[in-house]
Amino acid sequence: MSNRDHFWDTPLILSPSLICLDPCNLESQVRLLESAGIETLHIDLIDGHFSPSLPLGLETVKALRKKTRLRFDAHVMAENNGFFIRELLDTGVDQLIFHIETEKHPDAALAGIKNSGVRAGVALKPSTSLTVLDYIIEKCDTVMLMLINPGYAGTRGEKQVPYAERKVRDLRRLITERKLPVKIELDGRISRENIGHYGRELADIFVVGSTCISQDRMEADLGQLRELCAGMAAEKP
Numbered sequence: 001m002s003n004r005d006h007f008w009d010t011p012l013i014l015s016p017s018l019i020c021l022d023p024c025n026l027e028s029q030v031r032l033l034e035s036a037g038i039e040t041l042h043i044d045l046i047d048g049h050f051s052p053s054l055p056l057g058l059e060t061v062k063a064l065r066k067k068t069r070l071r072f073d074a075h076v077m078a079e080n081n082g083f084f085i086r087e088l089l090d091t092g093v094d095q096l097i098f099h100i101e102t103e104k105h106p107d108a109a110l111a112g113i114k115n116s117g118v119r120a121g122v123a124l125k126p127s128t129s130l131t132v133l134d135y136i137i138e139k140c141d142t143v144m145l146m147l148i149n150p151g152y153a154g155t156r157g158e159k160q161v162p163y164a165e166r167k168v169r170d171l172r173r174l175i176t177e178r179k180l181p182v183k184i185e186l187d188g189r190i191s192r193e194n195i196g197h198y199g200r201e202l203a204d205i206f207v208v209g210s211t212c213i214s215q216d217r218m219e220a221d222l223g224q225l226r227e228l229c230a231g232m233a234a235e236k237p
Contacts (some may be wrong), residue, residue, distance in 0.1 A: 005094065007039060007071065008119065008141070008183065011236055012195070012229040013205040015042040015073045015185070016222070018064075019055040020209035023237050026060070029218065030068050036222035041070040042187075042207045043093065047078035050102060051150040058084075062091050072093070073125060073205070075187070078102065081109060095119035097144050097185070100132050110139040120186070125150060126161040130170055140182050142205065143171060148188035160189055165198075174204045193226060205233050 007013075018041055021029040033041065037140050043061055046053055065072065071094040076084045081098045088096055096113050100106050100122040113120035121142035124132070126149060133143065145167060147160040168184065175182050185205035186198060199206070213221045 005071075005119075008095075011204070011227070011233040012199050013040060014222075014229060015040045015205055015207050015211040015224055017042045017044060019044050019208055019215065020060075020215075021144070022215050023056070026064060027067055028037060029215070030064065030070065034068065034070065036219055037226055038107065040069070040073050040094075043072050043074045043088075043094055045076050045078065045084050045088070045222075046150075047080070047084070049079045050077045050099065058087050058091070065091050073097075073185075073207075075144065075207075077123075085109065085113065087130060089113070089116050089118060093118060095121065095142060097121040097123050097142060099123045099125070099150075100136075101125055101128055102122075106136050107139065110136060114141075123187075126164070126167075126188075130167065130174060133171075133174070135195070137174065137178070137182060138180060142183040142185050142211050143175075144185040144187055144207075145171060147186060147190070147194075148189050158189075158193060160194075168198060168202050192225065195225070195228060196232070199229065199234070 012092050016033055016038060027148045032130050046055060074088050074093040074096045076098040078084050081103050085096060088147060096118050098109060103109050119141040121140045121144060123144035123146060125146050147164045148158055171184055183204040186203045187207035189211045190206050190208050
């Protein structure tokens with residue numbers, strides 16, 4: 001019997017970032033996500049070496065896993081992927097993405113995640129070429145493209161790289177040419193304009209944070225985002 005979660009076939013998926021929520025009120029803010037109809041929570045695990053930030057730890061993720069039924073969309077930014085992958089699989093996540101730049105054996109890592117019944121994927125920093133996907137993309141459920149450098153979201157003046165759209169289009173072309181069911185996930189200062197632009201034909205999952213969700217008006221902002229996605233999904237044949 002297949003245990004496939006058909007939720008991931010949804011035309012447009014919003015994955016609000018945990019690190020953009022109020023760290024002193026995480027549970028209440030997760031409840032707001034639930035009440036707004038959000039079904040996925042983006043979990044960034046950063047080791048402080050791969051990226052110059054350390055926003056939250058595994059114990060926080062484990063505690064939240066017991067508090068919510070939201071799907072956990074995990075993104076590992078670490079030099080030692082194996083440790084975080086094992087811990088997250090034990091915690092219970094629904095999708096697990098690691099950075100290909102730090103993984104010595106990406107094929108084996110993808111296979112291990114998928115054998116655990118979890119969706120697997122790789123993330124690419126802005127400057128990482130799509131050529132690294134050549135022999136592993138068939139094993140990916142999702143490929144995440146970072147549109148800013150990991151860990152610099154709070155840096156003043158940090159903007160999406162100017163070649164972001166070219167890279168997204170090139171990845172969509174690769175997936176289409178190989179006739180693969182791979183999803184494209186975008187992360188890094190995602191705005192309403194990005195969702196409106198990329199969501200119509202290029203990308204499937206959007207990691208949303210402070211660029212389009214304010215902590216003091218989460219319900220209203222999430223409602224507007226869901227209306228945007230519903231309208232765009234209705235346009236698709």
